[in-house]
Amino acid sequence: MINNSNKFNWLLVFVFAISLRTSAQNTLHPTSSEYEYPTDVKVAEKLEQWRDQKFGILIHWGIYAVPGIVESWSINNEDWINRKDTTQSYEDYKKWYWGLSEKFNPQGFDPSQWADAAEKAGMKYVVFTTKHHDGFNMYDTQFADYKISNGPFKNHPKADVAKYVFDAFREKDMMIGAYYSKPDWHSQYYWWDYRATPDRNVNYDIRKHPWRWNQYVQFTHNQLNEITSNYGDIDILWLDGGWVRPKSTVNEEVLSWGAPIPDFDQQIDMPIVAEMVRENQEGILIVDRTVHGPFENYRTPEQGIPSEMSSDPWESCITLGGAWGYVPNDKFKPSRKVIHLLIEIVAKGGNLLLGVGPTADGLFVPEQVSRLEEIGKWLEVNGDGIYNTRAIENFQDGKLYFTQGKAKELYALLPLEENEELEDTISWSLNPPKKGSKIIILGENKSLKWKTEDGKTVVTVPKNLREKLANSPAIVIRYISE
Structure with missing residues (x-):
């Protein structure tokens, strides 16, 4: 030994x-x-x-x-x-x-x-x-x-x-x-x-x-x-x-x-x-x-x-x-x-x-x-x-990942690296929101301004919200898709 x-x-x-x-x-x-x-x-x-x-x-x-x-x-x-x-x-x-x-x-x-x-x-x-x-x-x-x-x-x-x-x-x-x-x-x-x-x-x-x-x-x-x-x-x-x-x-x-x-x-x-x-x-x-x-x-x-x-x-x-x-x-x-x-x-x-x-x-x-x-x-x-969701065919668009809830609502999940600043807009081309859809970031009740033009959805994130979420590992956006 x-x-x-x-x-x-x-x-x-x-x-x-x-x-x-x-x-x-x-x-x-x-x-x-x-x-x-x-x-x-x-x-x-x-x-x-x-x-x-x-x-x-x-x-x-x-x-x-x-x-x-x-x-x-x-x-x-x-x-x-x-x-x-x-x-x-x-x-x-x-x-x-x-x-x-x-x-x-x-x-x-x-x-x-x-x-x-x-x-x-x-x-x-x-x-x-x-x-x-x-x-x-x-x-x-x-x-x-x-x-x-x-x-x-x-x-x-x-x-x-x-x-x-x-x-x-x-x-x-x-x-x-x-x-x-x-x-x-x-x-x-x-x-x-x-x-x-x-x-x-x-x-x-x-x-x-x-x-x-x-x-x-x-x-x-x-x-x-x-x-x-x-x-x-x-x-x-x-x-x-x-x-x-x-x-x-x-x-x-x-x-x-x-x-x-x-x-x-x-x-x-x-x-x-x-x-x-x-x-x-x-x-x-x-x-x-x-x-x-x-x-x-x-x-x-x-x-x-x-x-x-x-x-x-x-x-x-x-x-x-x-x-x-x-x-x-x-x-x-x-x-x-x-x-x-x-x-x-x-x-x-x-x-x-x-x-x-x-x-x-x-x-x-x-x-x-x-x-x-x-x-x-x-x-x-x-x-x-995360919980009770299922994957969808268009599961990723750039840095964004998508999941679908059982009520057919969609979630766009954005991972953020340490010290990465959340930009003033978040955009994606796949899985567009339904017209008139309410878009929110989980944990926040306020609806975000958004638009879809030429196949691209752009969501505006206010400055105060960006500052609040500055150290978050990821943010999750919820909306209803078309």
Whole structure:
């Protein structure tokens, strides 16, 4: 084992390397004719409810928070992972990483703080990691001992962490999503100690060891049954680890990840999973990420935004900082940047799922909380242009983005950079206002003067209003279109 000082330095380097890889391995998959809108009426209703929410929080929390490193990936052994310390064996590193469970004792765990911060941010749903790829369970599963409720935290009254997270967000009337990793690198049915662990995939040939894989499939079904039976109403089952899939579904997108592809199916029988969880939770959305078809109820591009608008349901998952989980001295995006991301994503037909990672003690740091509060203050005034809207074909005109409300009203959203002066007129050529339409800036009741000539709409912004809105991250104009 390397000493603690060298280990900490190495971890910082590793986090940086992982952040670069995350960018390179962006799952920015476009929607296409492969998308299948759900035929189950209850699922379709839930999907449209989810599309109204627009803004959610993704919480990665696990043993990786103890040293403040990237979640799970450092125990993978693919070529793109570069470890600074070449004297430590891979097996020793895995033992060290998995042994972090003995140090994970979040006595400050306060899910109400998370839910309060999310509510103040204007978020409407949560996705919480019940288990990441490393196999450490953040709920009291009866099918594995490697869990938060079986370590130093086991006697805490909130040891069944997922229960208290979901309860805290339900109290805020938010939709509840359970993240679950299809691969489990701690399971002997997935990474079998008899074999080496060369990459992210199952480390034995399923065709030669069908019993072992069938045990893994049953283990996965058992856990998903627990999560959707014992933890109250669940709206979303968010399945990660897209390499666990039928071989027939491997496409160019999957190949672009650069990960090895086994010459056999690596699937968990999603039709059975879907039937089971929907018996437990009527209408639950299933998001089998990147596996296009009936069990990917919405698409999930990662760390970026598709270039075009899509009428198919989708969600960009993007981190507030540079990492999904907690990393010391992380650099958080300015609230203005997040608001601009939200505007573009919603105008293109998507939702924003913002990743925020708690510390090892179970709290958001003050800077995370303040960023979320700033976003929420903007949404308090301008949320009508975001929530319950849908994208339109002409979603952008220069710097302006457009959304449409359910009463067919239009919103023109203008992002503003820091220190950018709001000009005395705002103009656009697409989506002209209806003759006699009242045009206002959200938060202001006074109608603005406007005219449309030669196909161009020009709205006049009075000086006093420009001064009042000088520091706004964005302004939103509402009007009725022709």
